Amino acid sequence: MYQGIIMAGFGGQGVVSGGILLAYSGMVDGKYVTFFPAYGAEMRGGTANCSVVVSSEEVASPVVAFPDSILVMNEPSLAKFEPKLRPGGVLFLNTSLVSSRSKRDDIETVEVPANEIAEELGNIKCANMVMLGAYVKKSKAVSIEALKKSVAKVYVKANEKVLNMNRQAIERGAELVK
Amino acid sequence: MAEKTLMKGNEALAEGAVRAGCRFFAGYPITPQNEIPEYMSWRLPEMGGTFIQAESEVAAINMLFGASACGARVMTSSSGPGISLKQEGISYCAGARLPIFYANVVRGGPGLGNIAPSQGDYYQATRGGGHGDYRVFVMAPGSVSEMANFPRKCYEVAFKYRIPSMILADGLLGQMMEPLEFDFEPVDTSTIPEPDWVLGVNEGRKRRVVRSYDLAPGKMEEFNLELDSIHSEVKANEVICETIETDDAELVLTGYGTSARVCKSAMALARKEGIKVGVIRPITIWPFPEKIFSEIADKVKNFLVVEMSLGQYIDDVKLSILGKAKIDLHKRPAGGIPVAEEILGVIKQILGKS
Incomplete structure (x- = not known):
């Protein structure tokens, strides 16, 4: 089992912290994991992104050139990463903020109104959790339980109310995938 | 031992150094290693140690000279351009037999280059780096776990032989996160015996001198020959190398x-x-595992070197094998990261398989 993931959006959407949570959850599930942020020459207001690998074998390179899944949080990220998605890969699309759709016929799209669901739950900041919930349910890269359990380990400064909201957001995301 | 944690390579390296007894860090910022000084800036004061953001790389390395002369376990870190600036001071430390420890989280070069991962500083690391006839004990970690656990060995060797030691990493190892476990308990620095050369308050003992020059005729040659015998000892005792499935191999891949x-x-x-x-x-790239290469080259006739530089590491492979096998090179410099499928293609080409 090998899943190379790129999560992308703009700064503040929790793309990096979401990636770390996913990697942490993989570790909890006993998988080999790596997390690699795009560092350095990133533009303010431009895209932030990170690569995560979850694998049953040792990971050679944490750099994901051709992802199996992409978690796209905003419009510019779709243009940037959709062409790199492997044939047969899955595009998780934050339809709250992205109006374009993929024109590729060799990939699958899972539409996730992440911001809307996050707002319903009380805070737009947990849109990243909605995306992760959908991704994990679909890919089974890690277990939903590990993801929910790891929230408290990764966001050590968050209070119980915020942690619970994040766990709910994960569940709501997962419910989108049948 | 403690449960697994997820850490960034740079932070793991910093924590590993602290656990190994580092109590003095001086440095100057540069990407992709900034998490090291950032981590040290809060972690060392917590341990009763000292963190200094120096005014320059040159100042930082000379602060290490001073602190090390007083017996502290010291550290600095930088990336290629900053390590270049530190070379004069490193050479002085080598000349004064000071067991300093430093890390180079390599970025693309030459010049200011870029901030992407690279292995372009191999020559600089393994040939001493600065002026004069000296070598540095160099470890090359390949994972976040090793970033965390290698500083201990670096201090051990540095203090045992009184030579500088370093970790040669790259931007990828510095920036990535991976689960890790420390394979050693934190060193209690109060239990480390004080070496018999450290400076400090002289309460009736014999005068001690730490310096890197000697103008008396013949003295420098004598000192260099002494260094030579120390280097020989390090070569004999401190090589670390991993070999995997070389027994039945028709081709050996090698890289660090x-x-x-x-x-x-x-x-x-x-x-x-x-x-x-x-x-x-190779886990130590100086001393280089020459003997292991030589022995395997008696049986295996095809070697493929993989490096993120233009053919620096391959020189040590050639010097070890001495013409006993054919050596090819797969290179991805200054931000290029080799890909397994790509290497498989090269292997097939070499062996004439499609």
């Missing part, structure tokens, strides 16, 4: 650090297709 990670994956791909590939991965 990040390149070695990818070599291992390429090996697995090749073996799945029935192509017998092994891996030699």
Whole structure:
């Protein structure tokens, strides 16, 4: 089992912290994991992104050139990463903020109104959790339980109310995938 | 031992150094290693140690000279351009026999280059780096776990032989996160005996001198020859190398650090297709595992070197094998990261398999 993931959006959407949570959850599930942020020459207001690998074998390179899944949080990220998605890969699309759709016929799209669901739950900041919930349910890269359990380990400064909201957001995301 | 944690390579390296007894850090910022000084800036005061953001790299390395002369376990870190600036001071430390420890989280060069991962500083690390006839004990980690656990060995060797020691990493190892476990308990610095050369308050003992020059006729040659015998001892005792499935191999892949990670994956791909590939991965790149290469080259006739530079590491492979086997090079410099499938293609080409 090998899943190379790129999560992308703009700064503040929790793309990096979401990636770390996913990697942490993989570790909890006993998988080999790596997390690699795009560092350095990133533009303010431009895209932030990170690569995560979850694998049953040792990971050679944490750099994901051709992802199996992409978690796209905003419009510019779709243009940037959709062409790199492997044939047969899955595009998780934050339809709250992205109006374009993929024109590729060799990939699958899972539409996730992440911001809307996050707002319903009380805070737009947990849109990243909605995306992760959908991704994990679909890919089974890690277990939903590990993801929910790891929230408290990764966001050590968050209070119980915020942690619970994040766990709910994960569940709501997962419910989108049948 | 403690449960697994997820850490960034740079932070793991910093924490590993603290656990290994580092109590003095001086440095100057540069990407992709900034998490090291950032971590040290809060962690060392917590341990009763000292963190200084120096005004320059040159100042930082000379602060290490001073603190090390007083017996502290010291550290600095930088990336290629900053390590270049520190070379004068490193050479002085080598000349004064000071057991300093430093890390180079390599970025693309030459010049200011870029901030992407690279292995372009191999020569600089393994040939001493600064002026004069000295060598540095160099470890090349290949994972976040090794970033965390190698500083201990670096201090051990540095203090045992009184030579500088370093970790040669790259931007990828510095920036990535991976689960890790420390394989040692934190060192209690109060239990480390004070070496008999450290400076401090002289309460009636014999005068001690720490310096890197001696103008008396013949003295410097004498000192250099003494260094030579120390280097020989390090070569005899401190080589660390990993070899995987070289016994039945028709081709041996070799690389260090990040390149070695990818070599291992390429090996697995090749073996799945029935192509017998092994891996030699030096963990110390000075001293270099010459003997291991030489012995394996008696049996295996094809070597493929993988490096994120233009052919620096390959020189040590050539010097070890001395013409006993054919050596090819797969290079991805200054931000290029080798890919396992790509290496498999090269292997097939070399062995004439399609």
